[in-house]
Amino acid sequence: MNKEKILSKAQNKGKKLDEMEVDIMLRSNHVGLIVGLIVCVIIMGVKIYLDQPYQDIYAVFCSILCGQYLYKWVRLKDKNMLFLGIVWGITTTILLIGYFL
Numbered sequence: 001m002n003k004e005k006i007l008s009k010a011q012n013k014g015k016k017l018d019e020m021e022v023d024i025m026l027r028s029n030h031v032g033l034i035v036g037l038i039v040c041v042i043i044m045g046v047k048i049y050l051d052q053p054y055q056d057i058y059a060v061f062c063s064i065l066c067g068q069y070l071y072k073w074v075r076l077k078d079k080n081m082l083f084l085g086i087v088w089g090i091t092t093t094i095l096l097i098g099y100f101l
Contacts, residue, residue: 029068036061055099062092 040057047054069085072078 033064036064053099055095059092059095059099062088062095066092 040061043057044054047057066085066088069081069088073081073085
């Protein structure tokens with residue numbers, strides 16, 4: 001094969017992420033979660049100072065973690081991910097019940 005045929009076949013296969021791009025995407029998820037947690041702590045501090053319930057903030061954060069772990073379980077079939085997803089889901093439910101009561 002000549003170079004043009006090889007190049008055209010490579011371009012027609014579609015865009016797939018290489019290892020560096022996958023690593024960057026995974027790290028960006030972790031950084032996003034850390035930033036989200038920091039924002040939750042700040043909002044919680046303000047709500048405690050204003051004598052308002054703050055469980056809603058953590059319920060949202062825990063539901064994000066629940067969704068991430070359950071998605072990983074569906075894709076990877078890893079029982080640890082299922083366990084963590086269930087734990088975060090139960091935590092979310094408890095926080096929401098505490099907020100509404």
